[in-house]
Amino acid sequence: MLKQSVSPRFKARRTELMKKDSNACFVFFGAEELIRNYSVHFPFRQHSTFHYLTGYDEPGAALVLVNGESHLFVLERDESHEIWDGERYGVDRAAKVFDTDFSHSIRKFNQKLPELLRGAGKVYYLLNDRECIHPADRDQRVLKLIYEAIPFRGKGNLGNLPVLDPTPLLADLRVLKDxxxxxxxxxxxxxxxxxxxxxxxxxxxxxxxxxxxxxxxxxxxxxxxxxxxxxxxxxxxxxxxxxxxxxxxxxxxxxxxxxxxxxxxxxxxxxxxxxxxxxxxxxxxxxxxxxxxxxxxxxxxxxxxxxxxxxxxxxxxxxxxxxxxxxxxxxxxxxxxxxxxxxxxxxxxxxxxxxxxxxxxxxxxxxxxxxxxxxxxxxxxxxxxxxxxxxxxxxxxxxxxxxxxxxxxxxxxxxxxxxxxxxxxxxx
Ligand SMILES: [Mn+2]
The missing domain is CATH 3.90.230.10 (Creatinase/methionine aminopeptidase superfamily)
Known part of the structure; x- marks a missing residue:
């Protein structure tokens, strides 16, 4: 059954995290579906941090936090998939149910991220995430998008944005339970x-x-x-x-x-x-x-x-x-x-x-x-x-x-x- 709404705590956690470094952009990915053997998957479990910040419980998602706003990237509705795997939230419903400022199709991620980095002074993104199936591929993709952000950032901002590990900031938040x-x-x-x-x-x-x-x-x-x-x-x-x-x-x-x-x-x-x-x-x-x-x-x-x-x-x-x-x-x-x-x-x-x-x-x-x-x-x-x-x-x-x-x-x-x-x- 799909969720109708989630606790306001999820939004509050995103706000808290952004407050820890207000000129940063945070990039997170949700868990992917993992093959057990041939066409059989392991039961899906959301990435803990992704759950902590969204409550969103479908695979293949991403979250970008920047300028005090949340952008949730999700799978689109798709009848040919939903007939097998069940109903999806889809783009329009995701922002309402999970109370994010914006939601986008995950297919727009490569196009949107460089734009979203426009005003940011740094990026928090976990390189080499051991919960990612192909971390090297994903890291390369994200680093390329950070490079592609240079023209959006204007002539005063030469070079790539620094990439920092969000782990210590998240540890500070996650260790104290509400x-x-x-x-x-x-x-x-x-x-x-x-x-x-x-x-x-x-x-x-x-x-x-x-x-x-x-x-x-x-x-x-x-x-x-x-x-x-x-x-x-x-x-x-x-x-x-x-x-x-x-x-x-x-x-x-x-x-x-x-x-x-x-x-x-x-x-x-x-x-x-x-x-x-x-x-x-x-x-x-x-x-x-x-x-x-x-x-x-x-x-x-x-x-x-x-x-x-x-x-x-x-x-x-x-x-x-x-x-x-x-x-x-x-x-x-x-x-x-x-x-x-x-x-x-x-x-x-x-x-x-x-x-x-x-x-x-x-x-x-x-x-x-x-x-x-x-x-x-x-x-x-x-x-x-x-x-x-x-x-x-x-x-x-x-x-x-x-x-x-x-x-x-x-x-x-x-x-x-x-x-x-x-x-x-x-x-x-
Ligand atoms: Mn123990």
Missing amino acids: SEEIELIRKACSVSANAHKHLLKITKPGMLESDLETEFQYFVRKHGLMQLGYNPIVAGGMNATTLHYVRNNEILKEGQMVLVDAGAENELYTADITQTFPVGVTFFQAQKNVYEKVLEVNREIIRLAKPGVSYRTLHDESVKMLTEGLKSLGVVLSGQESFRTYFPHGLGHYLGLDVHDAGIYHEQGKDYVLKPGMVMTNEPGLYFRGNETEYQGIGVRIEDDLLITENGCENLTHELPRTVEEIEALKS
Whole structure:
């Protein structure tokens, strides 16, 4: 179904971005359709930044922001295509629905861009975008159009306009979520947390890792969220020590734990949740020991996360606690080993339209501090790949999503049972 209108927030974001550099022209492209094989496409998903600035949800579009005005370039209506792929907004409707000052056919892009660059002093355009299918071709085209703008810019303006990377400006905006974004993330987190809880209840020895993946998908779709934000990890036993295990095709056995890292998208905003729990009813002692160390860190980070504290401070605290935890588990770091042997990833990351969302962590040696409206994951873990201890083959990660508030943080995934007692009670 086509949208009738979009939230005024999309326009407000374009205005905010233009305010950051008022004599610039911003050029963005939407996602393209991607072939999976022969005539089959991957499900279409809009480019996150393009969605953030427009809400427009068809492929092959472009957006130009200049002189305080928005120009949206879209596919034209075309009965011969629409009979296959469904109704399009088309040029006239696009400007109304997405509330841009102008809309044009994407076929006019090459002609219009040099004209639009007339009064601009610079261009923000992302070169080498890894989400573009043929970035070199597109870059060459845009650079040529910037060259073609020279005659429009008059005799006083010799040479090409400088091209700058818009990423830092967008990071500044995207990292702070507005109230509508927070509600979208809140729902993605709530539905995903309940899907995880569902897995916890139904998992039994003999099930396949893929059964859990299927149940997760089914649960979130039944609750109205159609896509996952990333490929889910369902890792039984030793597989949990492979950080990005996505084969998800082995049998879950009594005595093992299973690590599930999965999150659903709500209007492109994703949750990112990990739980680790026994396949059978109870934790074994060694599993419980590791699990409780990781949980202790996760809970402490929730207490510490607040405005003014940097991500780095939280990460360092988690390293300190996990190192002490290893010691108390009787694991001695020897030779070249550091905590990284057992905790090889960071404490977390920003979360939003992308699972590893836009936002700056540190710049020129300066750590950025948390502010109200930021959303970050809190995912300490311990992984024992080696065979030197009684913990061999155990991998535990506990991941929550935190919204930074005025005084502290809100755990958006609080609905998940986390203590050993709560988990075992739900399983028996
Ligand atoms: Mn994560």
